[in-house]
Amino acid sequence: MQGVPYLRLLGLVVALTVVTSVIMLIPDWNGEQASTAAPKIDQLLDVAIILSSFVFSVVMVMLGYSIHRWRARPGDESDGAPLHGNTRLEIAWTAIPTAIVLILAAYSWIVLDDMEATASNAMPVEVTGQQYAWSFEYPDENIQADELHVVKDRQVAVEMRALDVLHSFWVPEWRVKRDAVPGAPGSGIDDDFVVTPDRAGTFTLVCTELCGLGHATMRAPVVVHETQAEFDRWAAEQEPIPPEQPQPAAASSA
Ligand SMILES: [Cu+2]
Incomplete structure (x- = not known):
């Protein structure tokens, strides 16, 4: 050229x-x-x-x-020159x-x-998605809730579960997003992640995997407490995890 x-x-x-x-x-x-x-x-x-x-x-x-x-000039009806290419x-x-x-x-x-670097003081939370609600279990505190409560500047170690179809955990202000897959945990599916909230306040957990007719309503409040003491006060008022969790009939016996 x-x-x-x-x-x-x-x-x-x-x-x-x-x-x-x-x-x-x-x-x-x-x-x-x-x-x-x-x-x-x-x-x-x-x-x-x-x-x-x-x-x-x-x-x-x-x-x-x-x-x-x-471009072709007006009246130019001729073919272009044959080209091999340009290495x-x-x-x-x-x-x-x-x-x-x-x-x-x-x-x-x-x-x-x-x-994905994990902190030693992370707070474990088990998050369960099902059509069309989220629920949360705190194994350390032995409580369950339908709101996600965490502490500012303390890492949260989330383990995801889904009881029916795919769901996906997304708190837009945290930027992290992870799918909840039926069959997890223990199935080898990558179903856990960590996140460290660094701003106190109330946010919204959004399901971001189309999971059925009620998908758009599948949200849960997320409260980031300013201090651990504030979180502990909230935790003291929550229901304990029942000893025997009601499981769907199809649950694996393993
Ligand atoms: Cu959904």
């Missing part, structure tokens, strides 16, 4: 990348942050937005340039996206590894 203004095209790509990134970074996509994972997830999203803006800009600039440069171009459009994907994968790995 002769006479392609590479430098000017590169300049356009950089300019469009900057403009697109700035516009796309303005909205607060994920909303309020209320766990130690939230800023890490949000920063990962920002990096993904900038890399996506770059890919978008390369495609748009090359598309615009090609349409302008190789340099093909290497570039394979290598650059591969590098972008590998960089994002490595960065995501680091963030996920960091989020």
Whole structure:
């Protein structure tokens, strides 16, 4: 290809990348942050937005340039020249996206590894999803509740269960999301996760796996207490876990 203004095209790509990134970074996509994972997830999203803006800009600039440069002039009915291809171009459009994907994968790995680090003082909570309600058991306190109560700055170790179909645990302000799968626990399904809330207040646990007609109503209050003492006062008023849990007939005998 002769006479392609590479430098000017590169300049356009950089300019469009900057403009697109700035516009796309303005909205607060994920909303309020209320766990130690939230800023890490949000920063990962920002990096993904900038890399996506770059890919978008390369495609748009090359598309615009090609349409302008190789458009058919009025009255031109001739065929284009036969082309074999362009090895340099093909290497570039394979290598650059591969590098972008590998960089994002490595960065995501680091963030996920960091989020999954467990603390020794974590509070275990067993979360059960069923059509269409959540319930919570606290093995350390031997209580059960239909609200999720936790303590600010204390890690929560959540173990998920589902009694009927797939459900999914999501507190948007915490950013973490994990499926509750029938058959877990003990089935080898990855059904637990940790999260450290770092803002006291009341939030909402949302089921984010379409689980039936009542899916949209499958929510539960999440209360993050300022102190452990406040949590203990709440815990003292809750029902104890009954010794024999009523199980559906299909429950495994193992
Ligand atoms: Cu659901």
